[in-house]
Amino acid sequence: MSKDKLNQLLQKRFVLLDGGYGTALNGMGMPNSMCPEQWALEHPECLKKLYRGYMEAGADIIYTFTLGANQSKLSNYNLSSHDMELNRKLASLAKETASDQVLVAGDIGPTGSGIKPMGDLLFEEAVDIYKRQVKALLVGGVDLFVIETMIDIQEARAAAIAIKETCDLPFIVTITFEKSGRTVGGTSPASAMITMQSLGASAVGSNCGHGPDSMLEIIHQMSKVATVPVIAKPNAGIPRLVNGHTVFDMNDHAFVTHSKNLLNEGVSVIGGCCGTDSKTIKALYDLIKGKDRSFEKQEPKRGILSSGTDCIVFDLTTTGLVIGERINPTGKKQLQEELSSGRYQSVSELAGIQQEAGASILDINVAVPGCDETSLMSEVVEKLSWSVNTPLCLDSADPNVFEKVLRIYPGRALVNSVSLEKEKIEKIFPIVKKYGCMVILLPLSGSKLPKNNEEKHAIIQELVQTAKEYGLSEQDFIVDALTMSIASVPKAGKDILETIEYCKSNGWFTLSGLSNISFGMPERKTLNTAMITLCIQKGLNFAIADPSSDLVMNGMYATRLLMNDDPDGSSYIKNVRHSERVVSSQKSVSHHKTLLKENDDVYNRVLKGQFDSIVQQVQKELEQGVSAESMIQERLIPAIQEVGSLYEKNIYYLPQLIASSNAMKKAVDYLEPLLMKESKSVQKPVCVMATVKGDIHDIGKNIVSLVLSNHGFEIVDLGKDVDANTIIDAVIKHHARIIGLSALMTVTMRYMKEVINLKNKKCPHVKVMIGGACVTLEYAKQIGADGYAENANEAVRVAESLLD
Ligand code: B12
Structure with missing residues (x-):
C-alpha cells in the first residue's frame, strides 16, 4: 500500500485497529516456556480465529503476530536464525486470513536488549536487526508496518529508519508510557510524537500502558503537537491473578467510555491491546460507526524541536529563545585539548551551565583541527542526548558530519547550517528531509558575503525556494539574519533589523548569531545587550548567544516584557537575575544546582553522572589525605541516595540513573581495595x-x-x-x-x-x-x-x- 493511500484512509474517517493477542493465546494454551511466535505458527488455527474475530468486529487493520520476532528477542529461545522464516510465515498467515478485506500491518516491537545507554545494542545493530525483520515481513506481503510497545524512543527510531531504508511502505508508531506519563527513558508524549512524526510516521500514538483512563493525559499531550492522526490502543489495565485466573478489571463498557474520551482528545485511530478481545473491538466499532471525521488540522505556522526527553514549540510571535553558543572549541585551548583526547568533562559542564542559565537549545560545535569531526560530534551528542533536556543544534561547516549524528540523535534536531553552495545543498537538504529535522538557512553564496541587504535577501529567497524543491516546508527552516561585526560594517546593526523584518513579512523564522555584532569592540556585552533588545522589537525568534551573561539575558527578558511578548510578566519575574545570582527554578536533568554541594566534587560527579572523571577526582582527594571510608560513607552513598530520590520523583530517568550508578561504581571499585588495606571489612550482603x-x-x-x-x-x-x-x-x-x-x-x-x-x-x-x-x-x-x-x-x- 502506498503512503498516500494510507494517508487518505487515515484522514477520511476513524480507523479501527485490532485487539490483544498475547493474553488471548495464553488462554488458548500457549505456554510461557515457549516462544509465542513459534507457538502461534504451530497453532495457526488459534491465530486465525483471533483474526477472524477482529475482522468480523469491524477492524480495518490487523497486526501480524511478530511483536517479538526480531533476532535479538528470539535469541531468548535460541531462535535468532529463524527470524526471517518466522516473520515471513506469520505475515503470510495474516495476509491469507485478511484476504484483502482488511489491511495487514507488519508488527515490530522492542529488541528486548535495548539500545545504549539504556541497553546493550549499538544503534546501528538495532537498525540491522529491524531491517531483517522488515525484509521478511515484506516478503510475507504486509501492507504497512506498525512499530509498537516501544518503551525506548531510540528503538522506535531505529525501526523507523530500518523501514525507510528498506522500502516505501508507510508505517505507524505507538509508544508505551509509564504511570509517570513518560517512557522508562524519560521521553515525554509530546517529544515522542514530534520525533516520530518528523521521521515520517503516518500516524503516532500510544499502546499498552496502564489502561485507557491513564492514557488520556498522554493523548492530550500528543494531540497538542500532532500533525498526523493520533492513535490510542490501550490495554484493559494491568491484570490481577485471582484464584489462578488472569483477570483484567476493566470491562468493555468502561473501556468504551474511556475510549470516547480519547476520541474527544483527538484520537482518530483506535483499538485495544492486552485484555481486549473481539467483543471490545466490536464495541469500539459501534462507538465510531457513522461518526464523521476529517483530519484537517488548521495549525498556526510553528516550529518544533525535540530532545530525547522534551520539546520546544514556537511560532512567528515567539521571541527570546536562546541557543547556547559555548560548546565551541574555536579559540578555547582547554576545550580543544579535551576534545582531541576524547575527554568531555568541560562539554558536560558547559551544557549543564547553559541549560541552567536559560538556553532553549544548545549549539554543538566540535571542529578541532586534526580530529575526526564526525566521530567527535557523534560522541558528544551521544553523551549529551540523555544528560540535558534541551534540543541540540548540530553546528558544522562540513556537510558530511550531519548524517551519522542525525541517525543517533533521539529527537528532532536543528542543523546549523546550509548556505547557497551546490555541495552543501545536495548533501544537507536530502538528509534534513530524511531525518525530519529543522535547518538554518545561512545567506552566504559559497564563501562570499552578500555585498548589501538586497543581495542577502535574494540569496535567502533562493535558499527558501531550493528548500521547498527538496520537499521542506516553512516550518522546517529558520533564516539566519547574518550578523556582521559593527567594527567592520557600520550598517551591521541596521542590516540585521531590516532582514528580520523582511523574513517576518514572508512568514519565516529568524535567528541571529548575536555575539558577532560586538566582535573587535570593547564592552562586548553592552553591545550584545543593545542588539538583542532591538532585534526582539523586530520579532527575532532565536539568538545564538551566551546565556550565562546576566546583562544580555536581563536585557532580553526586560525587552520581551516591554514589548508585550511576556504579557503577565511571568517569564521576566521567574528569570530575571538580581545582582546576586538567583538560582533558576527550571528543572534541569544534569545540574540540580540547588542539590549540588559546594566544594564536594565527588558527590557532585555522582549526582551529575560524570563517570569519566570521578576516579581522577577520587585519586586527587586521596593524595590530599581524605580517607577511602569517609569518601564512601559520607559522600558517595548520600549522593547515590539523592539520585535514587530524584529517580523516584521522576526528575531523573533511566539514562541518568545508569550514568550516576556508573560513576558510583567506578569510584567504589577504586576505593574498595584501599578499604581492605585500611582493614575495614567490606563484606556486602x-x-x-x-x-x-x-x-x-x-x-x-x-x-x-x-x-x-x-x-x-x-x-x-x-x-x-x-x-x-x-x-x-x-x-x-x-x-x-x-x-x-x-x-x-x-x-x-x-x-x-x-x-x-x-x-x-x-x-x-x-x-x-x-x-x-x-x-x-x-x-x-x-x-x-x-x-x-x-x-x-x-x-x-x-x-x-x-x-x-
Ligand atoms: C516492555 C514490555 C515488553 C517487552 C519486554 C522487554 C524486556 N526486555 O523486558 C517485550 C516486547 C519483549 C514484551 C513481551 C511480552 N509481553 Co510485555 N510488556 C511490556 C510492558 C509494556 C512494560 C514492562 C516494563 O518494562 N516496564 C518498566 C519497568 C521499569 O517496570 P516494572 O517491570 O514493573 O518494574 C518495576 C516494579 O514492578 C518493581 N519490580 C520489578 N521487578 C521487581 C523485582 C523485585 C524483587 C522487586 C522488589 C521489585 C520489582 O520495580 C521496578 C522498577 O520500578 C508491560 C506493560 C506494563 N505497563 O507493565 C507489558 C506486559 C508486562 N506484557 C505483557 C505480555 C502479555 C507480553 C507477551 C506475552 C506479548 C506477546 N504477544 O508476546 C510477551 C511475553 C513473553 C514472555 N514469555 O515473557 C502483559 C502481561 C499480561 C499478563 N497476562 O500478565 C503486560 C502487562 C501488558 C498488558 N497490559 O497486558 N513485553
Missing part, C-alpha cells in the same frame, strides 16, 4: 536476582538490581526466564541472604511460589522479596514471600529491613 521461569521481561528487575547495588548489596543477577533450581543453587553457592524475584505476567508470577517452596526446603533462612507490574503485596503475603516492593527505591528499604 548478597542478593540473588532473577526474572522467573517463562518470563522474559527484565527491565524492572535490572533497575532494581542497579539500585540495590548502589546501596551496598552485592548482586548476583541470573537474568530472565530462570528456573527454581538455578536460583537456589546460586543462593547456596554465593551465600546469599536475599532472593529478589521479578515477574510481569499473571501466568508467570505463579512460579514465584515454586521458588519459595524449594527455598524453604533447601535454605529456609534466606529471605525472598518479590515485585513486578502484576504482583501485589497481597499476593506476596499469599505465597509466603518475606517482602514486596512496588519500585526500586522501595526495594532497597525492603531489602534492608530483611537483613535486620
Whole structure:
C-alpha cells in the first residue's frame, strides 16, 4: 500500500485497529516456556480465529503476530536464525486470513536488549536487526508496518529508519508510557510524537500502558503537537491473578467510555491491546460507526524541536529563545585539548551551565583541527542526548558530519547550517528531509558575503525556494539574519533589523548569531545587550548567544516584557537575575544546582553522572589525605541516595540513573581495595536476582538490581526466564541472604511460589522479596514471600529491613 493511500484512509474517517493477542493465546494454551511466535505458527488455527474475530468486529487493520520476532528477542529461545522464516510465515498467515478485506500491518516491537545507554545494542545493530525483520515481513506481503510497545524512543527510531531504508511502505508508531506519563527513558508524549512524526510516521500514538483512563493525559499531550492522526490502543489495565485466573478489571463498557474520551482528545485511530478481545473491538466499532471525521488540522505556522526527553514549540510571535553558543572549541585551548583526547568533562559542564542559565537549545560545535569531526560530534551528542533536556543544534561547516549524528540523535534536531553552495545543498537538504529535522538557512553564496541587504535577501529567497524543491516546508527552516561585526560594517546593526523584518513579512523564522555584532569592540556585552533588545522589537525568534551573561539575558527578558511578548510578566519575574545570582527554578536533568554541594566534587560527579572523571577526582582527594571510608560513607552513598530520590520523583530517568550508578561504581571499585588495606571489612550482603521461569521481561528487575547495588548489596543477577533450581543453587553457592524475584505476567508470577517452596526446603533462612507490574503485596503475603516492593527505591528499604 502506498503512503498516500494510507494517508487518505487515515484522514477520511476513524480507523479501527485490532485487539490483544498475547493474553488471548495464553488462554488458548500457549505456554510461557515457549516462544509465542513459534507457538502461534504451530497453532495457526488459534491465530486465525483471533483474526477472524477482529475482522468480523469491524477492524480495518490487523497486526501480524511478530511483536517479538526480531533476532535479538528470539535469541531468548535460541531462535535468532529463524527470524526471517518466522516473520515471513506469520505475515503470510495474516495476509491469507485478511484476504484483502482488511489491511495487514507488519508488527515490530522492542529488541528486548535495548539500545545504549539504556541497553546493550549499538544503534546501528538495532537498525540491522529491524531491517531483517522488515525484509521478511515484506516478503510475507504486509501492507504497512506498525512499530509498537516501544518503551525506548531510540528503538522506535531505529525501526523507523530500518523501514525507510528498506522500502516505501508507510508505517505507524505507538509508544508505551509509564504511570509517570513518560517512557522508562524519560521521553515525554509530546517529544515522542514530534520525533516520530518528523521521521515520517503516518500516524503516532500510544499502546499498552496502564489502561485507557491513564492514557488520556498522554493523548492530550500528543494531540497538542500532532500533525498526523493520533492513535490510542490501550490495554484493559494491568491484570490481577485471582484464584489462578488472569483477570483484567476493566470491562468493555468502561473501556468504551474511556475510549470516547480519547476520541474527544483527538484520537482518530483506535483499538485495544492486552485484555481486549473481539467483543471490545466490536464495541469500539459501534462507538465510531457513522461518526464523521476529517483530519484537517488548521495549525498556526510553528516550529518544533525535540530532545530525547522534551520539546520546544514556537511560532512567528515567539521571541527570546536562546541557543547556547559555548560548546565551541574555536579559540578555547582547554576545550580543544579535551576534545582531541576524547575527554568531555568541560562539554558536560558547559551544557549543564547553559541549560541552567536559560538556553532553549544548545549549539554543538566540535571542529578541532586534526580530529575526526564526525566521530567527535557523534560522541558528544551521544553523551549529551540523555544528560540535558534541551534540543541540540548540530553546528558544522562540513556537510558530511550531519548524517551519522542525525541517525543517533533521539529527537528532532536543528542543523546549523546550509548556505547557497551546490555541495552543501545536495548533501544537507536530502538528509534534513530524511531525518525530519529543522535547518538554518545561512545567506552566504559559497564563501562570499552578500555585498548589501538586497543581495542577502535574494540569496535567502533562493535558499527558501531550493528548500521547498527538496520537499521542506516553512516550518522546517529558520533564516539566519547574518550578523556582521559593527567594527567592520557600520550598517551591521541596521542590516540585521531590516532582514528580520523582511523574513517576518514572508512568514519565516529568524535567528541571529548575536555575539558577532560586538566582535573587535570593547564592552562586548553592552553591545550584545543593545542588539538583542532591538532585534526582539523586530520579532527575532532565536539568538545564538551566551546565556550565562546576566546583562544580555536581563536585557532580553526586560525587552520581551516591554514589548508585550511576556504579557503577565511571568517569564521576566521567574528569570530575571538580581545582582546576586538567583538560582533558576527550571528543572534541569544534569545540574540540580540547588542539590549540588559546594566544594564536594565527588558527590557532585555522582549526582551529575560524570563517570569519566570521578576516579581522577577520587585519586586527587586521596593524595590530599581524605580517607577511602569517609569518601564512601559520607559522600558517595548520600549522593547515590539523592539520585535514587530524584529517580523516584521522576526528575531523573533511566539514562541518568545508569550514568550516576556508573560513576558510583567506578569510584567504589577504586576505593574498595584501599578499604581492605585500611582493614575495614567490606563484606556486602548478597542478593540473588532473577526474572522467573517463562518470563522474559527484565527491565524492572535490572533497575532494581542497579539500585540495590548502589546501596551496598552485592548482586548476583541470573537474568530472565530462570528456573527454581538455578536460583537456589546460586543462593547456596554465593551465600546469599536475599532472593529478589521479578515477574510481569499473571501466568508467570505463579512460579514465584515454586521458588519459595524449594527455598524453604533447601535454605529456609534466606529471605525472598518479590515485585513486578502484576504482583501485589497481597499476593506476596499469599505465597509466603518475606517482602514486596512496588519500585526500586522501595526495594532497597525492603531489602534492608530483611537483613535486620
Ligand atoms: C516492555 C514490555 C515488553 C517487552 C519486554 C522487554 C524486556 N526486555 O523486558 C517485550 C516486547 C519483549 C514484551 C513481551 C511480552 N509481553 Co510485555 N510488556 C511490556 C510492558 C509494556 C512494560 C514492562 C516494563 O518494562 N516496564 C518498566 C519497568 C521499569 O517496570 P516494572 O517491570 O514493573 O518494574 C518495576 C516494579 O514492578 C518493581 N519490580 C520489578 N521487578 C521487581 C523485582 C523485585 C524483587 C522487586 C522488589 C521489585 C520489582 O520495580 C521496578 C522498577 O520500578 C508491560 C506493560 C506494563 N505497563 O507493565 C507489558 C506486559 C508486562 N506484557 C505483557 C505480555 C502479555 C507480553 C507477551 C506475552 C506479548 C506477546 N504477544 O508476546 C510477551 C511475553 C513473553 C514472555 N514469555 O515473557 C502483559 C502481561 C499480561 C499478563 N497476562 O500478565 C503486560 C502487562 C501488558 C498488558 N497490559 O497486558 N513485553
